[in-house]
Amino acid sequence: MRIGELAARTGVSVRSLRYYEEQGLLTSVRSASGQRHYTEDDVERVGFIQRMYTAGLSSRTIAEVLPCADAPSEEHSDAALERMAQERDRLSEHITELIRARDALDDLVAIARAHRETLRAPAAR
Amino acid sequence: MRIGELAARTGVSVRSLRYYEEQGLLTSVRSASGQRHYTEDDVERVGFIQRMYTAGLSSRTIAEVLPCADAPSEEHSDAALERMAQERDRLSEHITELIRARDALDDLVAIARAHRETLRAPAAR
DNA sequence: CTAAAACCTGACATTGACGTCAGAGGCAAG
DNA sequence: CTTGCCTCTGACGTCAATGTCAGGTTTTAG
Known part of the structure; x- marks a missing residue:
């Protein structure tokens, strides 16, 4: 093609x-x-x-x-393997950071939603 | 400071x-x-x-x-909340993609390692 | 055959979060 | 007072993957 x-x-x-x-x-x-x-x-x-x-x-x-x-099926040197493993680890760390960032966003969203509820039903308590 | x-x-x-x-x-x-x-x-x-x-x-x-x-404790408009939720979802998708990429790397590493074993112990079978 | 659509190379433009440098002023210690 | 470090503004440099445009050739459809 x-x-x-x-x-x-x-x-x-x-x-x-x-x-x-x-x-x-x-x-x-x-x-x-x-x-x-x-x-x-x-x-x-x-x-x-x-x-x-x-x-x-x-x-x-x-x-x-x-x-x-x-x-x-070829060897391609240990260097390449090393490199892949290294990139994999770097990526893993990055994923962990991203999950933390997502959690932070989740918290913000939750707080904002909760406060919106408070506004919507101010007589609830 | x-x-x-x-x-x-x-x-x-x-x-x-x-x-x-x-x-x-x-x-x-x-x-x-x-x-x-x-x-x-x-x-x-x-x-x-x-x-x-x-x-x-x-x-x-x-x-x-x-x-x-x-x-x-302030409202800050629904728009901001909407935006946060949207970014959160985008981030979630991205995390999913990264995990897939990591899996792909893992596969490569595993295959390379396995092949190295084959080289190291060619008489194993 | 001809026009449109797809392809080619080459080169400059873009974007975003910085690095870096220049030239000038601010601040604490001896 | 001066030496050395910190800070200021402003501006240009960077990097990497892509966009985009120009000017020309190839392929395809009618």
């Missing part, structure tokens, strides 16, 4: 797909005229890339980790 | 504290010479601001939400 279709199927912009290629995250086969062509597998690959971006990894870090996703 | 001490106690840069003030998130009392002075409460306030930034809220959104944290 061509780049427009891949973009449509992944929900990622054409611009971003070209950027991913520039960053070495995605490869394409070029037709004689220079147009990029992708395989079905690339849909999934782009999904993974997006997920890693969401996780807060940079292009460079994703590039380090991707080979492991590509060829799970 | 002056800005340097607040920075030290919150772990936030002096630059950021000025930026927060510029964004209307933090106020200070100015001495005759123009220096900013803060209260003990501001330490906690900066912590909350940081937490909201971590949660992915923009300055503008934090500015909308902060009045509720400041004065829980």
